[in-house]
Amino acid sequence: MGTVALAVTDGMMPFELSVAYEVFGSAPPSVRGPWYDLAVCGSGAVRVGRFSLEPDEGLDRVRGADTVIVPAWADVDVAPPDELVDTVRAAHEAGARVASLCTGAFVLAAAGLLDHKRATTHWAHTDVLAERYPQVEVDADVLYVDSGSVLTSAGKAAALDLCLHLVRLDHGSSTANAVARRLVVPPHRDGGQAQFVATPVPAEAHHPLAALFAWAVERLDKPLTVEDLARRAGMSSRQLTRQFRSATGTTPLQWLLTQRIRRAQELLETTGDSVDAVAEATGMGTATTLRRHFNRTVGVPPDTYRRTFRARSGTGRGALPQG
Incomplete structure (x- = not known):
């Protein structure tokens, strides 16, 4: 050609x-x-x-x-x-x-x-x-x-x-x-698939939201709201949203969703937990909700993600897709 x-x-x-x-x-x-x-x-x-x-x-x-x-x-x-x-x-x-x-x-x-x-x-x-x-x-x-x-x-x-x-x-x-x-690689990953990275957070320990980020990441299995985050940070919801956009370029809820997806990726890569269990551990509630958000964000369903990444790392029994 x-x-x-x-x-x-x-x-x-x-x-x-x-x-x-x-x-x-x-x-x-x-x-x-x-x-x-x-x-x-x-x-x-x-x-x-x-x-x-x-x-x-x-x-x-x-x-x-x-x-x-x-x-x-x-x-x-x-x-x-x-x-x-x-x-x-x-x-x-x-x-x-x-x-x-x-x-x-x-x-x-x-x-x-x-x-x-x-x-x-x-x-x-x-x-x-x-x-x-x-x-x-x-x-x-x-x-x-x-x-x-x-x-x-x-x-x-x-x-x-x-x-x-x-x-x-x-x-x-x-x-x-x-x-x-x-x-010996997957035959097709669509270009629109995500790069498998989490929304960044400021590295500075003295950042006004640093403690909040750590607190929220430890509670991803909980149904956190913007009001919960604002209360924890000692700010109004509007102040918190402004701080979040300045620090991460996104909203508190979108940041939370990204962290939940990233946690789901880690669990899918490193455990044999069912999709239902992963959904519960990441605050998604149900497997249906997890699949919807995961597919929209990452570009592949959770089960496909697990098969591919666990096979690549040698921790799973499945083979990579061969087309």
Whole structure:
């Protein structure tokens, strides 16, 4: 399906680069037709993590590729090289499909390819991306975003999800599933699935809500209300809501729901408790309520989440979905 160019330079992360190379570098045995013509492109030898890499081609090859992959950028506080940014921009202008893996989104943003588009990156860097490039609509709660000719993924494993998504677009689901089977990973996680992170709370012990956060997390099995939280914090409900928005960017009830979901994830990953028991332990009340909120927030039902994560960690007996 045409040329795939991995655009590399000093400071790239080895994991995401290796993921792309593994997916696009060789076809699964079941594929009889043409596969991708993969080229690692850079200006001379580059440092990737602790390794030195000799690219197959120069960056000029990127400009003529059908698909350009930009792996993760190690230090988001350092601007990517102008040569790389200009090359990626030129490739897109020439008609290439451009995808970034993890913090490779900072390269695409510097090239202006994410202006007025939804995009994502590793959850730890979404705030930085949004602040540095306010014209980008940063979505911190998804695995990847497909905007047509420009695609971005969240961190680490989500890079693999995006690469499999591209194979699915080009070759169909059965071929993408064959690649997933070879890599022993789930064949499909929808891009809208959450990154499995909790709403952050301030790290400072002296923050006005620090004690309240700890108190609430210890009582997630209780039917807490905004009034309960406000009473505990010694504030009015309106004051508490303002403090919550300032500290977490969300409302008290939404924060509570996120903490309940995160606790449910932990129980599903580490215990054999039934979904009913997990629902009770997280203050959801019933399995039906837990399933509704969990599916809406995480993107998969609790049972599917448990099978996948416990199988990955080797604590469960189930096998990963093989398509």
